[in-house]
Each structure stands twice: as structure tokens, then as C-alpha cells.
Amino acid sequence: MNYAIETHQISKVFGGTVANDRINLQVIDGHIHAVLGENGAGKTTLMKILFGEEQPTAGTIKIHDEPVKISSPAEALRLSIGFIHQNFTLVNEFTIGQNFALGIEPIKNLIMADYDSVNKKTRDILDLLDMPLSLEAPVGSFSVEERQIIEIGKALYRGAQILILDEPTSVLTPQKIEKLLDILRRLKKEGKTIIMITHKLEEAFSIADEISVLRKGALVATMARDQVSRDQLIRLMVGEEPLSVVEKSPHEFGDTLFEVKDLCVRVGGRDMVKHVDFEVHRGEIFGLTGVGGNGQAELVEALTGMRPVSEGEIRFNGKSVVKWDIRKRRLAGMAYVPENRITRGTAVTLSVLDNLVMGHHYRPGFHSGFVLNQNAMETFAEALIRQYEVVASSLEINAGSLSGGNLQKLVIGREFSMETPFLIVAYPSQGIDIRTTKYVQSELIRRRDTGCAILLVSGDLDEIFSLSDRIGVMYSGELVAITRPEETNRFELGQYMVGSRRNR
Ligand SMILES: Nc1ncnc2c1ncn2[C@@H]1O[C@H](COP(=O)(O)OP(=O)(O)OP(=O)(O)O)[C@@H](O)[C@H]1O
Ligand SMILES: [Mg+2]
Numbered sequence: 001m002n003y004a005i006e007t008h009q010i011s012k013v014f015g016g017t018v019a020n021d022r023i024n025l026q027v028i029d030g031h032i033h034a035v036l037g038e039n040g041a042g043k044t045t046l047m048k049i050l051f052g053e054e055q056p057t058a059g060t061i062k063i064h065d066e067p068v069k070i071s072s073p074a075e076a077l078r079l080s081i082g083f084i085h086q087n088f089t090l091v092n093e094f095t096i097g098q099n100f101a102l103g104i105e106p107i108k109n110l111i112m113a114d115y116d117s118v119n120k121k122t123r124d125i126l127d128l129l130d131m132p133l134s135l136e137a138p139v140g141s142f143s144v145e146e147r148q149i150i151e152i153g154k155a156l157y158r159g160a161q162i163l164i165l166d167e168p169t170s171v172l173t174p175q176k177i178e179k180l181l182d183i184l185r186r187l188k189k190e191g192k193t194i195i196m197i198t199h200k201l202e203e204a205f206s207i208a209d210e211i212s213v214l215r216k217g218a219l220v221a222t223m224a225r226d227q228v229s230r231d232q233l234i235r236l237m238v239g240e241e242p243l244s245v246v247e248k249s250p251h252e253f254g255d256t257l258f259e260v261k262d263l264c265v266r267v268g269g270r271d272m273v274k275h276v277d278f279e280v281h282r283g284e285i286f287g288l289t290g291v292g293g294n295g296q297a298e299l300v301e302a303l304t305g306m307r308p309v310s311e312g313e314i315r316f317n318g319k320s321v322v323k324w325d326i327r328k329r330r331l332a333g334m335a336y337v338p339e340n341r342i343t344r345g346t347a348v349t350l351s352v353l354d355n356l357v358m359g360h361h362y363r364p365g366f367h368s369g370f371v372l373n374q375n376a377m378e379t380f381a382e383a384l385i386r387q388y389e390v391v392a393s394s395l396e397i398n399a400g401s402l403s404g405g406n407l408q409k410l411v412i413g414r415e416f417s418m419e420t421p422f423l424i425v426a427y428p429s430q431g432i433d434i435r436t437t438k439y440v441q442s443e444l445i446r447r448r449d450t451g452c453a454i455l456l457v458s459g460d461l462d463e464i465f466s467l468s469d470r471i472g473v474m475y476s477g478e479l480v481a482i483t484r485p486e487e488t489n490r491f492e493l494g495q496y497m498v499g500s501r502r503n504r
Pocket of ligand 1: 014040042043046392401
């Protein structure tokens, strides 16, 4: 067999954590290889080693049968390996070409960067990716999905033949995921080898030739897609029988706790949210869905106080909160699990402990007089870490050193544990493994059953479907439909989502 990459007994130890444990990974040349595994399984670490961003504690690597030492990303690129990170690395102020050529600009007349040739090559790559984007616009003006593909373009520009993508679809809507998978299939036809980390089995099945599963740092199996079932994969990932689906009892809502009336949000002269009305009752999960970019993000930002409203009213517990800042809304009992938990939800330079008690400082028992009670805070933080299975070697380490998913669990644990009467939760299962997703979902149901009003924002129709009591769909800034799971179906929701139908 012709392998693009072979690792032999690769291990990586961080302090007391074995992130990779004697991994023998074989990636067939010209194939698409999916890598699955729970949060903290060691997927990103292994890929960083292949890209020279981390050095293995032990083990060796071969690229096309040649033993190599990948001492740096520059060396990885020289070996034709490109890495598209979990978090974007583009410079927003620069154009696509400037980003592609950053640090490797060709020189014209001995001194001037030759952007004509950069832009020509950039255009060819964008054509290959079927992305006719402006070469003049700054990268920051493009959508998330466009930037994701620009990241791929950047790796190609730099000569990557082996492309590694770390959860590329976690930030994309279903339609955009399909488009990205199509692009990857096309790159495979061009002879590229692709490794893609994902948490979604369906993506692995739809695109991969081989699927590898990592668990607790070890490679537990690599299988041809045609020879493995979904149940088998789940068992390999979690190491036990699959957990059951979320069970939810029918029950009566209480009175209205949260109310949005005729809400409009204008961003840079564009109407992003248009005359939105809805209410959330005590004991209700109101699911808000839609294709990304249809105003959900701006709506949530307005509801939490991060963005001013241009018109309309937000009422919580009978009071108008429109003029309140984020802090005041939180203290009043509006907890919030943000979509981008890495930039919004955590202070990555603070310790795990500080992050967990953030917003909890007013808790009785956490202070006596002016002095914070360290023991009480630690006990509290340790309990959360156990409950949400956050993998952290200690409470003192920087939150920034946790894996992406573990950071997310930390924020979810903190916000849920406030036991507030109202909870806004955006994309709870994004970037989180199956087991934690199930736990988070059961916690949402438990909170609902004890009377909490919950606004759940998610693009995952299965999640919206199984959790919500009522479902609202946004399209082009409007709330075009409100329905109930028992009254609708996937196709109809899809119609609302693309704007071909509405019920309001
Ligand atoms: N720089 C680091 N310092 C200390 N520990 C680390 C570091 N990077 C990763 N780890 C730990 O190594 C383990 C594997 O992390 P890694 O990021 O590879 O997981 P992952 O499979 O990518 O998870 P996720 O799905 O959550 O992104 C985790 O326990 C993580 O906390
Ligand atoms: Mg990762």
C-alpha cells in the first residue's frame, strides 16, 4: 500500500497528560481519512505533531515512505503538509492574496512584493475551490464558511499535497458543510490526501475512505468506511454501549418569563434582525434555528446585551432589560452559554479555577467579609469538573491549555450551575463529544422540568427537534415560523430555513 503518512509509536506527554499513546496511523495516499474521537482524545495533538507544531515525546514519522523529522510548520509545508486549524489564523485586515502570500511574498524589481503574480495564483486556487471571491476585499468581510475555504486555499497556495483539517465543519451550517465536503472530494480527485477530524459520524461516512478512532490518546482502530457500522464507531469512540436518546416528558408551561417584541437590530447599516416577536415560558425550551447568518447571532447578541437594539423591546420577568448591560442581565438571572466559547466564554489566560467561579463570586460561602474562600471555590470547581468530565490536569493551569471541547464543557458547566431562571444556550453540542452532548441535553431537560425558561439556539435539526417544546425558524433576519416538533418535520423546517415557506 502506498501511504502518504505513517506514524510509528508516536507518543506525546504534556506534564501528567498522555495526549498521544504509541499511535501507529497509516493514511493511504490520495484518500480521505476521517479521524473521530471524544473531546480530549488527542486528535488535535496528533495533527499538530504532523504539522510540526508540537514535537512528539517518542515515535517516528514517514512521509511517502521517507523517514522525516517535522521540526516546524515551515518544515511541514516543505514536506507538502498543510493544516487548517480549529480556530482561524487569517489576518482579517488583509486581502485573500496577502494572506496566502504572507511571509512568502514573491519580489518584483528586487524590492516590491509582486501582488500581480500572487493574485493570479490566488484566482486559480479560488477557481479550483469554486469560490469566486473578491481579491480586493479584506478577509474579515467574508462569512465564516468563506473564510474556512480561504484557509484551505492558503494551504494549497503554499503547496500542500496532504491537507489536515481540524473540525472544519463545526462552524458551518448544513448546506455549507455539503459544499465543503464537495470541495474536499474535488481535491481528492486532484490527487490530494486529506485527513479530517470531525465529531459527526455522518460526515465521516459521507466522505471518508478510511476512518480512524482515537480514544484517550490511543488509536483504537482504523477501518475502511464500507466495513464499519455507525454503532461500531460509537462503541469504539465512547468505549461502551451507545447512550440512549434524550427522553422528555410532556408538560405544561408556566407563565411568560422572557419576551421579545418587534425587535430590530441594525449592524453597519444592514437590518440583521427584523421585527422579531416571541416569548419563552417558564418550563419551556424554545428552540431557535435557521441557516447560519440569518440573524440568529445578532439576535442573541442583542438579547444578552452585547449589541444595542435599534427598535423594539426585551422583557425579562416583567421588566424591560433593553437598556441593561451584559452584567446587569446576568446578575438578574439570564445565564448565557455563547456560541464561540473560546473567545467569548472564557478568559484563556486565567486559570481553570478562575474561569469556573467567574460570575459565581457573589455566591454565599465563596466569601467571608472581603476575603474570598479559596477552599469553597475549589470544592465547587472540582465538582463541576467531575460532573462535566472536563479533562484538566489541575485547577491552576491556564484555561487556554485545555482542548477545545474541554474548554466548552467548562463554560457550559459554569453557566448551567448558576441555576438561573433563564438560560440562553447557543449551539450546545458544537465541538463536544457524544457523551457530553447527551449529558448537556439531559441537563437542559432537567432544568426545563424544574421551571427554567430556556432559549436554545442551534443549527442541528436533530438537537432542536428532540429538545424543543416549540421551534422558531429565522430566515433573512425574520422569525418566519413558530411550530412544534409534533406538528412539523425535517422537510418543512428545511423549507422555512431556506425561505420558501412561512407560517407567520
Ligand atoms: N499544550 C498543552 N498542554 C497541556 N495539555 C495539553 C496541551 N495540548 C493538549 N493537552 C491535553 O492533551 C489532551 C488531548 O488534547 P487534544 O487537544 O489533542 O484533544 P482533541 O481530541 O483534539 O479534543 P477536542 O475534540 O476537544 O478538540 C487533552 O487532555 C488536553 O487537555
Ligand atoms: Mg481538538
